[in-house]
Structure formats: C-alpha cells, structure tokens
Amino acid sequence: MYKKVLFATDFDEVGIHAAHKAKKIADENGAPLLLVHVVEPIPAYAYPGFAGFAEVEVSIREQAEKELNALAEKLKVDEKHRFIEFGSTKNEVLRVATEQHVDLIVTGSHGKHGLALLLGSTADSILHGAHCDMLIVRPPK
Numbered sequence: 001m002y003k004k005v006l007f008a009t010d011f012d013e014v015g016i017h018a019a020h021k022a023k024k025i026a027d028e029n030g031a032p033l034l035l036v037h038v039v040e041p042i043p044a045y046a047y048p049g050f051a052g053f054a055e056v057e058v059s060i061r062e063q064a065e066k067e068l069n070a071l072a073e074k075l076k077v078d079e080k081h082r083f084i085e086f087g088s089t090k091n092e093v094l095r096v097a098t099e100q101h102v103d104l105i106v107t108g109s110h111g112k113h114g115l116a117l118l119l120g121s122t123a124d125s126i127l128h129g130a131h132c133d134m135l136i137v138r139p140p141k
Contacts, residue, residue, distance in 0.1 A: 002029040002133075006102040008036050008093045008126065011067045018108035018137035023075045025104065025135070034081040036096045037068050038089040057086070090125040097132060106135045 007022035009015045019035075026033035039060055064084050072082050085092035097105055107123050123136045 002031045002104045004102045005104045006034045008107040014108035014139045022106035036083040038085045038092040094129045103132045109136045
C-alpha cells in the first residue's frame with residue numbers, strides 16, 4: 001500500500017497518460033498525489049554574451065507553473081502538493097521524493113533504444129537513485 005505518490009512530469013503526451021495512471025494508483029491507495037516538474041538550467045556557455053537569463057528563467061518558471069497548475073486541476077491535486085524545481089531533473093525529483101517521504105515515483109517513458117532510452121534517460125537516472133518503488137509508464141499504443 002502506497003502512502004504518497006509522486007508524479008514527475010515534463011508535460012508531454014506520454015506524461016499525461018502516466019499522470020492519469022499515477023492518479024488512479026493514488027486514489028486506489030487513499031494516498032495523496034504529488035506533482036513535480038523540474039526546469040533544467042540554461043547553460044550560459046551556450047549563449048555567450050546573452051544577458052537576459054534571469055528574465056528567461058522567470059518566463060520559463062511562469063509557464064511551468066501555468067502548465068503544472070492546469071494538470072493539477074485536472075487531477076485534483078492540492079496546491080501544497082505541487083512542486084516546480086530548478087536544477088538537475090534526477091537530483092530534484094529524488095530530493096522532493098525524499099523530503100516528502102514518497103513511497104512511489106511515477107513517470108512516463110518515451111525512449112528509443114538501449115535501457116536508458118527504452119525507459120527514457122531521465123526515468124533511468126531516477127530509477128537508479130530512487131529509495132522507493134518506481135513505476136515507469138509506457139506510452140499508449
């Protein structure tokens with residue numbers, strides 16, 4: 001029986017399918033569903049001379065909040081269970097899972113080849129660092 005379910009999303013179509021599966025599992029276990037989206041930092045070396053990183057990051061965060069809130073409304077996820085983090089996706093998902101005492105992490109898969117790409121490189125990296133169960137949801141056919 002799961003007490004807290006964390007869904008890690010990047011807002012793609014595979015993720016939406018996985019989100020509904022995470023919600024179903026949470027509901028079946030009487031557990032709250034938590035949502036996390038991680039914004040990877042923009043590498044400054046990729047845009048030498050560009051000084052507008054702060055504005056771009058604010059814009060990205062606002063868009064992420066909008067998308068996370070829309071998903072949360074569909075899934076009826078309480079505001080206190082919505083997380084937007086900046087940093088490495090693997091590290092931030094695992095940190096939120098640990099801090100929130102999550103016992104199941106759910107994410108989607110959309111890779112193309114090899115284990116990392118079969119699962120998705122992000123899902124694979126989270127899987128190897130997780131201290132709880134993890135469900136990787138395949139895309140619908």
